[in-house]
Amino acid sequence: MRVETSSPAGTERVGRSLGRLLREGDLVLLSGELGAGKTRFVKGLAAGAGVARAAEVVSPTFLRLEEYGDPPRVLRHVDAYRMAGGADLEALGGGDLQGAGGFMVIEWPEHVEEALPPDGLLLRFSHRGPRARRLDVTARGPRGRALLRALRAALRKGRG
Ligand SMILES: Nc1ncnc2c1ncn2[C@@H]1O[C@H](COP(=O)(O)OP(=O)(O)O)[C@@H](O)[C@H]1O
Ligand SMILES: [Mg+2]
Numbered sequence: 001m002r003v004e005t006s007s008p009a010g011t012e013r014v015g016r017s018l019g020r021l022l023r024e025g026d027l028v029l030l031s032g033e034l035g036a037g038k039t040r041f042v043k044g045l046a047a048g049a050g051v052a053r054a055a056e057v058v059s060p061t062f063l064r065l066e067e068y069g070d071p072p073r074v075l076r077h078v079d080a081y082r083m084a085g086g087a088d089l090e091a092l093g094g095g096d097l098q099g100a101g102g103f104m105v106i107e108w109p110e111h112v113e114e115a116l117p118p119d120g121l122l123l124r125f126s127h128r129g130p131r132a133r134r135l136d137v138t139a140r141g142p143r144g145r146a147l148l149r150a151l152r153a154a155l156r157k158g159r160g
Pocket of ligand 2: 038051059079107
C-alpha cells in the first residue's frame with residue numbers, strides 16, 4: 001500500500017491510525033532517510049495507541065530506546081541509526097525485547113536486520129517535496145498482513 005502525505009500533521013495522522021490498531025507483541029519498522037518523517041510518524045502512533053501525547057515523543061537518544069505507557073501497554077521506540085548490527089539491538093533488552101511485552105517501533109531497521117522478529121509491518125518513507133512524503137507500507141508475516149489490511153480500512157474510512 002502507498003500513502004502520500006502533504007504535511008507533518010498528515011504523516012502524524014497516518015501514525016495515529018496505525019497506533020489505534022496495535023496490540024502486545026506487534027512490530028513496526030520505519031525505514032527511510034533522515035528527515036523523512038519517521039519520528040513524526042511515531043508521535044501520532046504513540047497518541048493513537050494511547051501511551052503518550054504526541055508532544056511527549058522525542059527521537060530516542062539515551063541507549064537509543066524510549067519507552068512510553070504502562071505495562072502491559074508499553075511502546076518501545078528504538079532508533080537504530082547508530083547501531084552496527086543485531087547484537088546492538090539485543091543488548092537493549094537482554095535479548096528479550098519482544099518477550100518483555102508491549103509493542104515496538106524501530107527506525108533504521110536495516111542496521112539491525114539479523115535481530116528483527118519475522119512478523120510485522122514495514123513502512124518505507126521517502127521525500128517527494130519540502131512537505132510531501134510517500135509511505136510505502138508492506139507486510140511481513142501474518143500479523144503484518146492483518147495490520148496492513150486494518151490500516152488500509154482505517155485510512156479509507158478517514159477519507160470518506
Ligand atoms: N509530510 C511530512 N511528514 C513528516 N514530516 C514532514 C513532512 N513535511 C515536512 N516534514 C518535516 O520533516 C522533518 C521530519 O523529521 P523526523 O520525523 O525527525 O524524521 P526522521 O525521524 O525520519 O529522521 C520534520 O522537521 C517535519 O516537520
Ligand atoms: Mg527519527
